[in-house]
Amino acid sequence: MRDSFDLIGIVMPSLLQGATVTLQVAAQAGLLGLVVALVVGSLRTTENRLLRFPLTVYVEFFRGTSAFVQLYWAYFALPMIGVRLDPLQAGILVLALNVGAYGSEVVRGALTAIPRGQLEACRALGIPTWVAYVKVLIPQAMQRVVLPMGNLAIDLLKGTSLLSAIAVTELAFAARQTVSAFGNPMLIFGLVLLMYLVLAAPIAAGARYLNDRTKRYVA
Amino acid sequence: MDFDWKYLVEVSPELMWATLVTIRLAVLSFLLALVVGLVMALASMSAFRPLRYGIWLLSESIRLTPLLVQLFFAFFVLPEAGIRLSAELTGVLVIGLHYGTYTAQVYIAGIQSVKRDQWEAASALSLPRHVTWFKIILPQAVRPMVPALGNYLIQLFKEMPLLSTITVFELLNTANLLASRSFRYFELLTFVGLVFFVLSYSASRIVQRLEVRQDRLG
Incomplete structure (x- = not known):
């Protein structure tokens, strides 16, 4: 028991260091992915087929292949055609494009789910279009977006662990390193799983809370 | 750089074999997930509160932590506990348990989708419990479950490359070995990306068709 406490004290700094990298990667990929999701998701609701087709290919391609394979492709295959990314860049880019593809489907779904009548009713009442969007349409879309986006954020956080395979020193990588240095995989991997849980649980709780809060906006 | 098709044809037997290994492991994991999910769903509908709470805690913890780290945990900890399994079996167990938490939710949602009055009508006719379950509730509950389970099968299939990190020679690991x-x-x-795309995209089209048909049936 005593030994376990000592070991926790020894490995904790490098695990916390790893957790910081995990959060940084998740935040950067998340922001980039959110922009991609909003842009791609709304553009795919337009009538322009020429615009829609390449975006559909992007979304289906990223959803249809495995994130881990995409990561390997970006890091090991791309240099063969002259595109060199460092592990962190490749990781953030792949995670962002991946979560962006899934997120765009959420955005698109939310936008197409609002009945046209809502906007027409606002027009009939003489409400300016931008007010209609801000006060009527977007709040209703929010309700449909909150839970799936929360799930995507959790998937993204968990997905950062894939970067350990290309030697990004995030939490899962730090875990493997400390296990190979100090042994005791049960304690260290258990601790690391608990750390991921501590990071992810607030996102899940927050999404549930926001979901309840936005329910009242739905007609 | 030009794309060397000849090389791919040369190694196609290895790649084909590895693809089959990947599919086989995915199917095994999914079958396990179907069973685990059933047990979890039944346990979380039990009247015994601590059991319900325990199952909730277990499935939340499994779902909120990375599958990759769970694989590491099982792969390194099980042998220490004296349980020696092959890497493939360890992977199947971990992925089956992980996805069992998802299939459990599908089962529960399916059963809850059956309207309350179906239960009431069954009890008004004083049908025995097993008749109510097997002839009234489950036939109606299973239909919406099928596309949801299909989607999880596709998602599970795309996780198989993670097994390469615990030394399983599935498709990605085989490709890496050949490439080295x-x-x-x-x-x-x-090639590996294309295999995953072709298989999961065509599977998701099938699931979509099931969903559309269901909407029509109402």
Whole structure:
């Protein structure tokens, strides 16, 4: 028991260091992915087929292949055609494009789910279009977006662990390193799983809370 | 750089074999997930509160932590506990348990989708419990479950490359091994991506068709 406490004290700094990298990667990929999701998701609701087709290919391609394979492709295959990314860049880019593809489907779904009548009713009442969007349409879309986006954020956080395979020193990588240095995989991997849980649980709780809060906006 | 098709044809027997290994492991994991999910769903509908709470805690913890780290945990900890399993079996167990938490939710949602009055009508007719379950409730509950389970099968299939990190020679790991000899990373990894795309995209089209048909049936 005593030994376990000592070991926790020894490995904790490098695990916390790893957790910081995990959060940084998740935040950067998340922001980039959110922009991609909003842009791609709304553009795919337009009538322009020429615009829609390449975006559909992007979304289906990223959803249809495995994130881990995409990561390997970006890091090991791309240099063969002259595109060199460092592990962190490749990781953030792949995670962002991946979560962006899934997120765009959420955005698109939310936008197409609002009945046209809502906007027409606002027009009939003489409400300016931008007010209609801000006060009527977007709040209703929010309700449909909150839970799936929360799930995507959790998937993204968990997905950062894939970067350990290309030697990004995030939490899962730090875990493997400390296990190979100090042994005791049960304690260290258990601790690391608990750390991921501590990071992810607030996102899940927050999404549930926001979901309840936005329910009242739905007609 | 030109795409070396000849090389891909040369190694196609290995790649084909690895694809079959990947599919086989995915199917085994999914079958396990179907059973685990059933047990979890039944346990979380039990009247015994601590059991319900325990199952909730277990499935939340499994779902909120990375599958990759769970694989590491099982792969390194089980042998220490004296349980020696092959890497493949360890992977199947971990992925089956992980996805069992998802299939459990599908089962529960399916049963809850059956309207209350179906239960009431069954009890008004004083049908025995097993008749109510097997002839009234389950036939109606299973239909919406099928596309949801299909989607999880596709998602599970795309997780199989994670098994490469615990030394299983599925498709990605096989491609890596071949590439480390020939240095044909671009050809091999593009091929791996295409295999995953073709299989999961066509499977998701089938699931979509099931969903549409269900909407029509109402």
